[in-house]
Amino acid sequence: MSPTDPPNIDPDLRDIYAAGAGRSALLTDLYQLAMMEAYLEAGMTEGAVFEFFVRRLPKGRNFLIAAGLEQAVDFLQQLRFTEPELRWLRDHGGFGKPLVRYLEGLRFEGDVNAMPEGTAFFADEPILQVVAPLPVAQLVETRLINLLQFQTMVASKAARMVLAAPGKMLLDFGLRRAHSAEAGLLAARAGYIAGFTGTATVPAAALYGIPIFGTMAHSFIQAHEDENQAFVDFARARPQGVVLLLDTYDTEAAARSLVDLAPGLMAEGIELAGVRLDSGNLADHAFKVRRILDGGGLRAVRIFASGGLDEFQLQRFATQNAPIDGFGIGTQLTTSGDAPSLDCAYKLEEYAGKPKRKRSEGKATWPGRKQIFRRLGPDGRLAGDVLALADEDADGERLLQPVLRGGALVTPLPSCAEARANAAGNLAALPGRLRALEPAAGVEVTVSDRIKALAAQI
Amino acid sequence: MSPTDPPNIDPDLRDIYAAGAGRSALLTDLYQLAMMEAYLEAGMTEGAVFEFFVRRLPKGRNFLIAAGLEQAVDFLQQLRFTEPELRWLRDHGGFGKPLVRYLEGLRFEGDVNAMPEGTAFFADEPILQVVAPLPVAQLVETRLINLLQFQTMVASKAARMVLAAPGKMLLDFGLRRAHSAEAGLLAARAGYIAGFTGTATVPAAALYGIPIFGTMAHSFIQAHEDENQAFVDFARARPQGVVLLLDTYDTEAAARSLVDLAPGLMAEGIELAGVRLDSGNLADHAFKVRRILDGGGLRAVRIFASGGLDEFQLQRFATQNAPIDGFGIGTQLTTSGDAPSLDCAYKLEEYAGKPKRKRSEGKATWPGRKQIFRRLGPDGRLAGDVLALADEDADGERLLQPVLRGGALVTPLPSCAEARANAAGNLAALPGRLRALEPAAGVEVTVSDRIKALAAQI
Numbered sequence: 003m004s005p006t007d008p009p010n011i012d013p014d015l016r017d018i019y020a021a022g023a024g025r026s027a028l029l030t031d032l033y034q035l036a037m038m039e040a041y042l043e044a045g046m047t048e049g050a051v052f053e054f055f056v057r058r059l060p061k062g063r064n065f066l067i068a069a070g071l072e073q074a075v076d077f078l079q080q081l082r083f084t085e086p087e088l089r090w091l092r093d094h095g096g097f098g099k100p101l102v103r104y105l106e107g108l109r110f111e112g113d114v115n116a117m118p119e120g121t122a123f124f125a126d127e128p129i130l131q132v133v134a135p136l137p138v139a140q141l142v143e144t145r146l147i148n149l150l151q152f153q154t155m156v157a158s159k160a161a162r163m164v165l166a167a168p169g170k171m172l173l174d175f176g177l178r179r180a181h182s183a184e185a186g187l188l189a190a191r192a193g194y195i196a197g198f199t200g201t202a203t204v205p206a207a208a209l210y211g212i213p214i215f216g217t218m219a220h221s222f223i224q225a226h227e228d229e230n231q232a233f234v235d236f237a238r239a240r241p242q243g244v245v246l247l248l249d250t251y252d253t254e255a256a257a258r259s260l261v262d263l264a265p266g267l268m269a270e271g272i273e274l275a276g277v278r279l280d281s282g283n284l285a286d287h288a289f290k291v292r293r294i295l296d297g298g299g300l301r302a303v304r305i306f307a308s309g310g311l312d313e314f315q316l317q318r319f320a321t322q323n324a325p326i327d328g329f330g331i332g333t334q335l336t337t338s339g340d341a342p343s344l345d346c347a348y349k350l351e352e353y354a355g356k357p358k359r360k361r362s363e364g365k366a367t368w369p370g371r372k373q374i375f376r377r378l379g380p381d382g383r384l385a386g387d388v389l390a391l392a393d394e395d396a397d398g399e400r401l402l403q404p405v406l407r408g409g410a411l412v413t414p415l416p417s418c419a420e421a422r423a424n425a426a427g428n429l430a431a432l433p434g435r436l437r438a439l440e441p442a443a444g445v446e447v448t449v450s451d452r453i454k455a456l457a458a459q460i
Numbered sequence: 461m462s463p464t465d466p467p468n469i470d471p472d473l474r475d476i477y478a479a480g481a482g483r484s485a486l487l488t489d490l491y492q493l494a495m496m497e498a499y500l501e502a503g504m505t506e507g508a509v510f511e512f513f514v515r516r517l518p519k520g521r522n523f524l525i526a527a528g529l530e531q532a533v534d535f536l537q538q539l540r541f542t543e544p545e546l547r548w549l550r551d552h553g554g555f556g557k558p559l560v561r562y563l564e565g566l567r568f569e570g571d572v573n574a575m576p577e578g579t580a581f582f583a584d585e586p587i588l589q590v591v592a593p594l595p596v597a598q599l600v601e602t603r604l605i606n607l608l609q610f611q612t613m614v615a616s617k618a619a620r621m622v623l624a625a626p627g628k629m630l631l632d633f634g635l636r637r638a639h640s641a642e643a644g645l646l647a648a649r650a651g652y653i654a655g656f657t658g659t660a661t662v663p664a665a666a667l668y669g670i671p672i673f674g675t676m677a678h679s680f681i682q683a684h685e686d687e688n689q690a691f692v693d694f695a696r697a698r699p700q701g702v703v704l705l706l707d708t709y710d711t712e713a714a715a716r717s718l719v720d721l722a723p724g725l726m727a728e729g730i731e732l733a734g735v736r737l738d739s740g741n742l743a744d745h746a747f748k749v750r751r752i753l754d755g756g757g758l759r760a761v762r763i764f765a766s767g768g769l770d771e772f773q774l775q776r777f778a779t780q781n782a783p784i785d786g787f788g789i790g791t792q793l794t795t796s797g798d799a800p801s802l803d804c805a806y807k808l809e810e811y812a813g814k815p816k817r818k819r820s821e822g823k824a825t826w827p828g829r830k831q832i833f834r835r836l837g838p839d840g841r842l843a844g845d846v847l848a849l850a851d852e853d854a855d856g857e858r859l860l861q862p863v864l865r866g867g868a869l870v871t872p873l874p875s876c877a878e879a880r881a882n883a884a885g886n887l888a889a890l891p892g893r894l895r896a897l898e899p900a901a902g903v904e905v906t907v908s909d910r911i912k913a914l915a916a917q918i
Contacts, residue, residue, distance in 0.1 A: 019480055029663055095665075177602055183480075183482035184480075203488075225499075343791045
């Protein structure tokens with residue numbers, strides 16, 4: 003389970019993997035193009051401000067962690083319609099010449115302000131703000147939501163696991179149950195930002211520089227006539243950081259076999275790093291296996307557990323003091339099992355200098371271009387946020403920071419490792435009650451008087 | 461909301477969109493490569509049989525619909541390691557020369573048997589069977605599960621919506637909440653196979669030939685000073701099949717405005733096709749809006765509804781006889797909200813001619829290479845399945861059909877439209893109790909005596 007070393011980012015692979023539908027400007031809802039056509043015809047191409055925010059936190063959640071900005075910025079900076087796409091819109095999409103001509107030269111030359119990835123945030127607080135001509139800001143809605151909601155959702159789920167298992171290794175095993183290739187890769191990234199140790203997903207190393215880890219599957223044991231022979235074959239092929247899977251037949255019997263095999267393996271220079279448990283009562287097996295390993299002189303061999311785990315099970319293991327050193331987490335991380343979507347929106351807040359507001363029943367929003375000011379208490383913990391208009395001043399740190407100006411990066415975006423450090427700082431600054439898995443009274447988010455006055459007025 | 465016509469598949473776009481990480485042979489768990497290395501070293505390269513199946517249906521579900529085969533086959537047929545990937549494995553992955561050399565020339569030249577997409581199936585029934593040298597069959601596990609579980613999950617969810625809303629238009633609006641670009645595209649495809657009418661996701665037309673539909677967003681109305689002006693601008697820009705969004709400010713007031721505007725618009729040659737409701741009590745608004753439209757002579761204008769809908773809400777609308785003609789369904793379709801993952805597995809069933817079985821606690825599987833025989837009753841409804849060994853004979857239709865032989869297609873795969881017809885037939889053949897949303901006693905799936913004997917023996 004030791005990481006392959008060094009998991010360097012490979013620019014060639016990064017470019018190859020970024021290709022495909024995910025970067026397509028056509029990856030949008032049909033109505034965005036229909037509205038663009040109407041905006042152009044009506045001459046409505048002045049500047050608009052849209053904001054992405056979460057309306058309500060998922061049930062039982064105390065905070066969210068912003069993630070996905072790097073991919074959102076990449077999408078905006080790469081935005082262009084290719085010739086085959088323009089042809090398709092003309093020949094099959096039923097779109098007229100003025101729109102196709104407008105799309106031909108289209109680039110994102112607007113501004114973006116955003117929370118750095120890894121920042122904790124709450125309901126109604128925008129994490130990304132787009133300032134661009136109305137048709138452009140409208141077009142990019144679909145993919146921006148698609149990118150920001152998923153990674154934010156996964157990072158937020160992962161952060162709960164990190165808080166529930168202090169000091170443990172947490173590894174993403176979720177690619178197979180992720181909702182697609184891209185979901186698996188981005189989940190590995192979002193989990194890492196939130197504090198996971200690494201992932202089993204190979205391309206995440208080349209793409210994001212995330213440490214990758216691997217053990218063995220049951221099929222490896224089953225393909226052998228004999229479990230011991232499987233252990234020996236596996237250890238010899240990759241002698242460093244060997245982690246063996248114990249539960250294919252009888253977990254404790256396999257642990258005892260390992261104790262018998264260990265001296266021979268170590269004499270060959272094989273480094274036995276750990277064992278993995280994947281079924282049954284994991285805590286109970288861990289206690290028994292720990293005793294067997296310790297009794298056999300294998301105190302340095304670590305115990306990993308996997309199999310449908312979530313943050314509540316991690317917390318139970320912690321309460322039981324189960325001797326488990328690390329966890330492989332799959333489905334519950336990559337799908338955010340209890341909350342596989344966020345109640346989020348990308349809303350028009352201003353057009354041609356005038357503040358705007360959605361007033362639909364149950365879906366009304368705060369109007370105007372905003373800023374969030376965050377105050378920390380004397381203990382360094384988060385004391386309260388103020389949701390204000392962008393031109394207001396208030397105490398505290400401004401959470402929305404300039405990212406793009408005229409389509410160009412103001413400063414290079416933080417690396418995944420830097421975003422991870424930011425998340426760690428943000429989690430440490432959460433009041434204790436919000437760090438718990440149980441729902442708690444939130445941090446006070448004050449809406450400024452000017453926003454309220456504006457809402458009353460529109 | 462009329463579809464753009466014709467939504468032809470575009471081979472150029474299909475190739476462009478298929479590029480990227482999703483087709484990468486490196487898109488796997490690190491342990492697959494580690495096990496391959498060990499298999500090679502131990503000379504274990506004989507033929508293996510793996511099967512993909514669902515262990516248990518999600519809570520409350522009566523059946524599943526198989527989907528994702530086309531993408532699984534594409535992945536296998538395109539499987540190859542590129543030079544940058546091989547270099548990465550060598551330089552950063554810590555893999556030895558024998559593995560890298562083996563991967564260099566690797567192609568999938570094995571066999572695949574599978575259920576046609578759109579087939580209804582139950583727990584323990586394999587929907588895909590891979591026969592290939594052990595290291596190859598092992599390598600492809602991760603992406604095969606990734607592709608098959610997601611589309612099967614979405615098609616199964618969509619089928620419930622189709623059954624709950626007979627005769628209604630169902631449109632996928634889910635790209636923004638899908639877990640990535642690929643998830644959005646594949647969800648559009650899986651929904652269409654299960655019986656959805658179409659999608660809002662533009663590239664789904666060029667990729668799969670799915671009809672695409674679009675209306676307008678609240679931001680379009682908000683960007684205008686006046687709602688009526690927004691209606692007029694939108695209708696003029698795209699005069700065919702115009703669908704206007706009524707709930708930005710006051711739903712019924714907007715419907716009355718539309719009645720006033722309609723004669724003028726129609727005189728301009730504009731075809732008013734429908735209105736969309738997106739907030740509040742949708743059934744209540746639909747009754748009121750229907751009365752207003754009918755009273756104003758707009759009987760042909762259809763009512764569409766959207767906003768967090770799932771199959772239970774669709775069923776309530778049907779019970780209420782709510783005058784809603786079609787539904788836009790987003791999050792609950794693309795994320796399969798109540799069951800965002802399937803308890804599925806890809807398990808070794810045979811190696812070097814010997815049947816294999818996983819015996820881990822609570823995760824034991826039926827051994828051997830299998831076939832499923834399906835019997836229909838005299839009413840044409842599904843009467844029962846037999847899970848047997850592949851070389852057994854039993855009454856009924858064989859559900860696993862040859863797809864690849866030596867890596868080549870036996871016959872061309874069905875189109876999405878053909879898979880959709882298959883799903884419609886399969887849904888029609890389900891016993892009435894299984895077509896209901898409420899959990900019911902399942903169809904009898906009999907495990908053959910030979911499988912049971914084999915399981916007892918291993």
